[in-house]
Amino acid sequence: MQLVTVRIDGATQAGRVVGEGDDREVVLLDAPDVRAVLEAGPVTSGEVGVAEQGSGALPLRDADLAPLIPAPDKIVCVGLNYRDHAAETDSALPAAPIYFAKYRRALTGPYDPVVLPAPDVSTKADWEVELAVVIGRPVRNARADEALDAIAGFTVLNDVSVRDWQFRTSQFLAGKTFEKSTPLGPTLVTTDEIGDGTGLEVSCNIDGVTKQSSNTDQLIFKPAELVADLSTIMTLDPGDVIATGTPGGVGQARDPQEWLAPGMVMRTTIEGIGSTENRCIIA
Secondary structure: EEEEEEEOOOOOEEEEOOOHHHHHHHEOOOOOHHHHHHHHOEOOOEEEEOOOEEEEEEEEEHHOOOOOOOOOOOOEEEEEEEHHHHHHOOOOOOOEEEEEEEEEHEEEEEOOEOOOOOOOOOOOEOOEEEEEEEEEOOOOOOHHHHHOOOEEEEEEEEEEEEEHHHHOOOOOOOOOOOOOOOEEEEEEHOOOOOOOOOOOOOEEEEEEEEEEEEEHEOOOOOOHHHHHHHHHHHEOOOOEEEEEOOOOOOHOOOOOOOOOOOOOEEEEEEEEOOOEEEEOOOO
């Protein structure tokens, strides 16, 4: 099953995607967003715990998609979690997951502009395709099997990173949560359709040129491992997002280094989920 959050008349509403190819439609649900759908109960075997909103439906191609989870309680990100990314940065493989956070105002829709910092703030914004886990039910102190059961599904995230701010101290936060910098979507694809998040091709291209191309089999810590580990620290709640890390090919590791600039179009794709496509602007 695939779920989306759409914008309609200045508000958001959850929807379920039905159909195939260009004929796909969004069936509107009686919930303001996908987080509310998950909070209403488990999403399993094509069933959701909220009602469809009468006969409300619209073509997916015409839908104005909001960030999949507009206001998650938590956005937890994982650093240095791909073997090929560790290799390109000459870094040792981490012994434990490296966590940092984003905040909800960092999120933007899957087809919205990505807002870069003003040139006097930074010119070193970088791309980072990431598979994002979306939590489907509360989970605490989970075993591996319980952790996988707590995952509602997966979506696409690009962890656009302002590198000079990221590395001005030992803490990454400052470079990771600039407002409207992080596309999230387009859909939540549930685990019964996509599996455990392994074996998926991931890529990011800029103005049609592929910069990152890898597979989630390169992940050091797999999605269920991350959920189990994080649930030892805190309760994970429905709609929480875990960005699982980026593969090799980032701009900072290139010679010469490459950076995002206004007017560039960033397309971020994960097999079985779809793509976000975002033009870079300065607001």
